[in-house]
Every structure is written in structure tokens, then in C-alpha cells.
Amino acid sequence: MSDIIQLLPESVANQIAAGEVIQRPASALKELLENAIDAGASAILVLVKDSGKSLIQVIDNGKGMTGTDARMSFLRHATSKISKADDLFTIRTKGFRGEALASIAAISQVELKTRRAETETGIRIEIEGSEIKSQSSCSCPVGTSVSLKNIFYNVPARRNFLKSDQIEFRHILEEFERVTIPHPEISFSLQHNDQLVYRLEKGTLKNRIVALFGSKINERLVPVEQQTNIISVHGYIGKPEHARKTRGEQFFFINGRFIKSAYLNHAVQSAYNQLLGSDSFPSYFILMDVDPKTIDVNIHPTKTEIKFEDEKSVYAILRSTIKLSLGKYNLTPTLDFEQEMSFANIPLKSDKAFIPQPTIKVNPRYNPFGSDTKTGALSSGKANWEQLYESHKSLPQAGETQVPLIPVTENRNPVPEDHSFYQTHGSYIVSSIKSGLLLVDQQGAHERILFEHYLTAIENGKGASQQMLFPKTIVLTTADFDLVRELMNEIRSLGFDLNEFGKNTFSINGVPADTGDSDGATLLEKLIESFKQNRSELRMETRENLARSLAKNASVKPGKLLNQMEMKDLIDRLFACASPRFSASGKHIIATLTLQDLENLFKKQSA
Ligand SMILES: Nc1ncnc2c1ncn2[C@@H]1O[C@H](COP(=O)(O)OP(=O)(O)O)[C@@H](O)[C@H]1O
Ligand SMILES: [Mg+2]
Secondary structure (H helix, E strand, O other): OOOOOOOOOHHHHHHHHHHHHOOOHHHHHHHHHHHHHHOOOOEEEEEEEHHHOOEEEEEEOOOOOOHHHHHHOOOOOOOOOOOOHHHHHHOOOOOOOOOHHHHHHHHOEEEEEEEOOOOOOEEEEEEEOOEEEEEEEEOOOOEEEEEEEOOOOOOHHHHHHOOOHHHHHHHHHHHHHHHHOOOOOOEEEEEEOOEEEEEEOOOOHHHHHHHHHOHHHHHHEEEEEEEOOOOEEEEEEEOHHHOEOOOOOEEEEEOOEEEOOHHHHHHHHHHHHHHOOOOOEOOEEEEEEOOHHHEEOOOOOOOOOOEEOOHHHHHHHHHHHHHHHHHHOOOOOOOOOOOOOOOOOOOOOOOHHHOOOOEEEEOOOOOOOOHHHHHHHHHOOOOOHHHHHHHHHOOOOOOOEEEEOOOOOOOOOOOOOOOOEEEEOOOEEEEEEOOEEEEEEHHHHHHHHHHHHHHHHHHHOOOOEEEEEEEEEEEOOHHHHHHHHHOHHHHHHHOOEEEEOOOOEEEEEEEEOOOOOOOHHHHHHHHHHHHHHHHHHHOOOHHHHHHHHHHHHHOOOOOOOOOHHHHHHHHHHHHOOOOOOEOOOOOEOEEEEEHHHHHHHOOOOOO
């Protein structure tokens, strides 16, 4: 048999490698911006068409390239930034893998124009699918312009995989923010379809943040600053009272590079400790500088994850730096009792007047020695829930009166069975059924009811809305604003009455009926946050995701005291659901204890 292994042609190898570095237009933009910064540019212009699907062009006034370098730059592993293995430990530039231009040229039509200061003319190269199409000298300013047209034109699977223009543009904005925040010393402009989206002048870090996120953010931030010999930290953190229900503006940068780190995020979140509920997220813009020797940025091609040599110390320093700032600026939280915090509704032990008198209903005609209960109950050992509930509903209701839970003296017969509902720990509903006891998780039940309700609302395109007395406005990050815009039809059919109201702002005039007295803005923020989380972690279908996210956030929280009517209504509605046994996220809602189970609990100890 002849040999079958062969080396892949360069263009194919490049295309495969491109898959790792360039997933979408935004990743190409990131690479081009980083190259421009590495080239020492002080002004960078970005032009984008159709969310980057037709064009991404980055023009810089950096040092430019010679003709030979310009040709070389498109080869894989061609870089001017490192030359030996040791250099990996001293990296100060953003690039060093020499893969970006090769990857970009493999999957799009690229035009490069570049000139160095010492030459009169520049060079222009056209390259397409890794193949040089033309090369000539040209007149152009000092610096480099790279334009990338029709990304993935030759990889239909990838091209088809691209999301809607709005989603792709959101990714572009996200990368733009990540690259521009740590470089306030460089001016940036971004144009989309010939419209100016951002013009970021040179200035301070604070100026940059304000230019990106709006002037309101100015008063919401306090500085952080710390120098140690392991790491130096500077930047801004959000005041606790401005924390959001969505993970909005959270940025870490190491040596000017945006990174993701759940570990460091935990350090920040824990510094806020008691100042924030677990469902609130502080904003932060934290820039850290470390000796490049002590980190490894080379663990992933997109370089958004890094490894620290001494992760624990970094964690501790970051946490204490933030605590210090929070203390220094005296950021005691303003307590907001309106705010829906888990367990906020649980009355304090000392607060006796607050505790409603628990009551049960009794049937005064009940005879514990009658035949009814014994036979009926024990026989239905394995009845399914529907029957359980049916049997419960059909129990006699006549002659019921309400009495306090603790039997009063004149009531000589403590009542062994009642036909009403108890709530325990503000979280579970207990009810007696023919065959034993029914236990219902109150939040899960409510979530299930709302989920099915919202799903139908979205599918029918019309959900009931409850008008707010005082309309609210909500300012979102650009990315979240675009997301809401994109989901506008669905969000409206959930029952939100929502209108655009200036830059990154919506006015909310109504909330979905059934969400109690929720604050519309908070509810919308929570909805967005859950939606994003479900989308990235579970890749859930949009409608189901929205219905589920809203149901989760609008459902009653543990600690919410319910009265008899509310409990009955909840149980009735639960059993009217298509799948009452499980919450939308798959948790059990119903449990039963049969009389047999109960009997077993109280069995005599065997000798
Ligand atoms: N905008 C630019 N200005 C000057 N030189 C550039 C520019 N973009 C790329 N280069 C040169 O091309 C080389 C290859 O770029 P790239 O493929 O992104 O790899 P890397 O950035 O990892 O070195 C760079 O090392 C640099 O020398
Ligand atoms: Mg690069």
C-alpha cells in the first residue's frame, strides 16, 4: 500500500489555524487593533460595514512596515515581536504568535497599505485566500491600513454560522471597549456604515470610561490604586448603590490586555461582601500591571485567559485594595427596603407584631374513628399527583372555620387532619391529601406557572401588561441595549411596555402582569442577565430562554409569606400546568409523603 500521510498545503493549514483565532468579525477587529497599538500608533480609525461582515478596516499612524515585512507579515508564525523562546517571558506587546494576519488572509479578501516614515512611497498588497493577488507601490500616509472584506467568503460553514447583524455588531462593540479602555493615551474612532459611533479623544482613564459609557458613570465610580512588588493595580470601581442586576461593566486588564477571570472576579465580589446582595454585580475597570515573567498569556490563542505564577497573592491584593477603596470613600450602602432581597421578607424574630397569626381550617364534624380516612388513604399508596390532588380537592369543605394554630383550651379535640395549606419557612407549602402529605416548593411552583404563561404569551405575540404609575428609564451598556433591541418583539410580548429613549436608554411604562409589584427597571436588568447566562451556558432557544429568565426573576422568592388564598391559587394553577412536577430548570416541585411513609417514620424500634 502506498503512503497516505501528506503535509497540508499552507492555505489549508492557515484556514484551520484561523478557526482558532478568528471566530467572527469582532475577533478580526481585535487582532487588527492590537497590531495597530503594537505599532505605536497614537490615533486609530476603525471602519466597519454590515457589522463587519462586508468590511473591517483599521487605519493607524504607527510605524508602518517595509515592503519585505509587509509580505512576510502574512506568513504564519511571522512576527517581529519575539524571536526566541526566552522572549515569551518578557512580552509587553499584545501580539507575539504571528498568526493573526496569516489567519485573516486565509479567510477573507485583504488589502494592506503601509509606509514607514523613512520612505516616500508605501506598499499595497492584495491577498485573498492566502494568495497574493497584487503588489505595488502606492502613495499613502505613514502607518498602516488593513482592510478585510467578506470575512469567511471561502468558508461557507463559518459564514453561515455568523449571527444577525445586531449580534455581530454587539461583539464588535465589546471588543472595541476591551481594547480602547486600557489605552486612553491613544485616540480611537469607530464608524459603522458611514456613521460615527465613537470618537474617543486622548485623555485619562476616567475620560475614556466616560466617553464609552456616558457621563452618568462619572459620579458612580471611585478610584482604586495600589502598588506592591508583585502587582500594581489602578482603575475604578462602582459604588455599591449603583451595582446592577446584570454583569455589565466588568473589566480586568493585565499589562493592557483584557482578560477574563472568574477567580479574580470572585476577589472583587467578595470585597463588596455585605455591601451587595448575591444577585447584584458591581462595575469595575481594573488595570493590573505585573512583571511579564510572572504570567503566562499563551494558554489560549485569543489570549483572554492567563495564568499567574502567584495567583493567591494577586487575589488577596486585589481584594484588599478594593476593600480599602470602599472604606476610604465611605461607601456605606444606603439600605433600600423596597429592594427585593432574598429573605428580606422574613420578619425578624423580635418583630412580633409583624408575624401574622397562623390559622388552619378545621372540620368540626370530623370523626377520627370514622371509616373514611383509614381505608381511603392507605389504599392509594402509589397514586400519581393528579389523583392525589383531585382527591384533596374533593374533600368536604362544609362547616369549616378558622382557628389559631395553637389549639385554644375550649377546643378539646385537636384536629388531626385539615384541608388547608400551611406554609413553612416561607418556602414550602404543606397540605394534607387523602393518601398522606403533599409538599410543594413555592418558588419552583410559581416559576413553572409563570414559565408556561410567558411562553404562551411570546408564542401568541401578546402578553398582558400592567401599566406603571411612574414610568422608569433605564440606561444600559451599549451591548445590552442592542440585545434588548434585538429581542424587542419578544420582550414586548412578555408584557413589557418599552420604548427607546435616547442613547442606550429605554423608558419602561409597563411590566408583565403577574410580576407583582416588581420595579420594571430591575426586572428588565435581571431578565437580560439571566438571558445572557442561559444563552452562553445552555445555548437555549430564544423564546424558551426569555420565558424562563423572566419566570425565574418574577417568581416569589423564598421568605415571601403567602396567605391561604394565595397558596390555594398557586396550587390550583400549578396543577393546571402542562408539566407541574418540575420547574423550568428541572428541579422537583412536588413531593409526597404517603401515610405508609409517615407510619414508617414513627415505627416502634425493633427489639
Ligand atoms: N498595523 C501594523 N503596523 C505595523 N506592523 C504591523 C501591523 N500589523 C502587523 N504588523 C507586523 O506584522 C507582524 C505579524 O502580525 P500578526 O500576524 O498580527 O502577528 P503578531 O502580532 O502576533 O506578531 C507583526 O509582528 C508586525 O511586525
Ligand atoms: Mg497581531
